[in-house]
Amino acid sequence: AQSVTQPDIHITVSEGASLELRCNYSYGATPYLFWYVQSPGQGLQLLLKYFSGDTLVQGIKGFEAEFKRSQSSFNLRKPSVHWSDAAEYFCAVGGKGSGNTGKLIFGQGTTLQVKP
Amino acid sequence: AAGVIQSPRHLIKEKRETATLKCYPIPRHDTVYWYQQGPGQDPQFLISFYEKMQSDKGSIPDRFSAQQFSDYHSELNMSSLELGDSALYFCASSTHGYGYTFGSGTRLTVV
Numbered sequence: 439a440q441s442v443t444q445p446d447i448h449i450t451v452s453e454g455a456s457l458e459l460r461c462n463y464s465y466g467a468t469p470y471l472f473w474y475v476q477s478p479g480q481g482l483q484l485l486l487k488y489f490s491g492d493t494l495v496q497g498i499k500g501f502e503a504e505f506k507r508s509q510s511s512f513n514l515r516k517p518s519v520h521w522s523d524a525a526e527y528f529c530a531v532g533g534k535g536s537g538n539t540g541k542l543i544f545g546q547g548t549t550l551q552v553k554p
Numbered sequence: 555a556a557g558v559i560q561s562p563r564h565l566i567k568e569k570r571e572t573a574t575l576k577c578y579p580i581p582r583h584d585t586v587y588w589y590q591q592g593p594g595q596d597p598q599f600l601i602s603f604y605e606k607m608q609s610d611k612g613s614i615p616d617r618f619s620a621q622q623f624s625d626y627h628s629e630l631n632m633s634s635l636e637l638g639d640s641a642l643y644f645c646a647s648s649t650h651g652y653g654y655t656f657g658s659g660t661r662l663t664v665v
Contacts, residue, residue: 540585
């Protein structure tokens, strides 16, 4: 079955500290992997995505993620968190975008709180 | 750059009423997806269309229907609304797996 697990429902870090949000997936084919960020009541903003190639992906706002096929993981990292990073973070997995696949399966989300 | 446009942004309906949500994909994107996000939940896939044909179906209630028109815009029709239908409804578009982009969503409140 296809699924995404974000083991941490809620994470609190101090401003300036490093951050790692975990994501594990189960997917039968070669996955396309995404990280989205969502502020309360707002839309989904794409942070980064992995389709193929270099397994270390750079995204916006200083985020990066590493695809590890052997661990079925796609963890999100940031070396120094800013107060404005407080939000809900979703990991998602999907397949080829046209035809009968392409839907995204989302994890349950991780709420990030940033302490001053 | 053009984005995915959803209308309306907010919608308030009473129970048992009907609602229609609209989605205008990015030009030249051939696939449209609809998702539902309940309060405190992750987005759940409802249905998708590829080249105006339904391509995949998720957990969409029978009370809901959708279609994609010749200009590639899509509409999600929701009838006999229930309180539990209150949610954020997102539309996304892509082409051949690339450029997967979400709209800002429609917030539906059923009272």
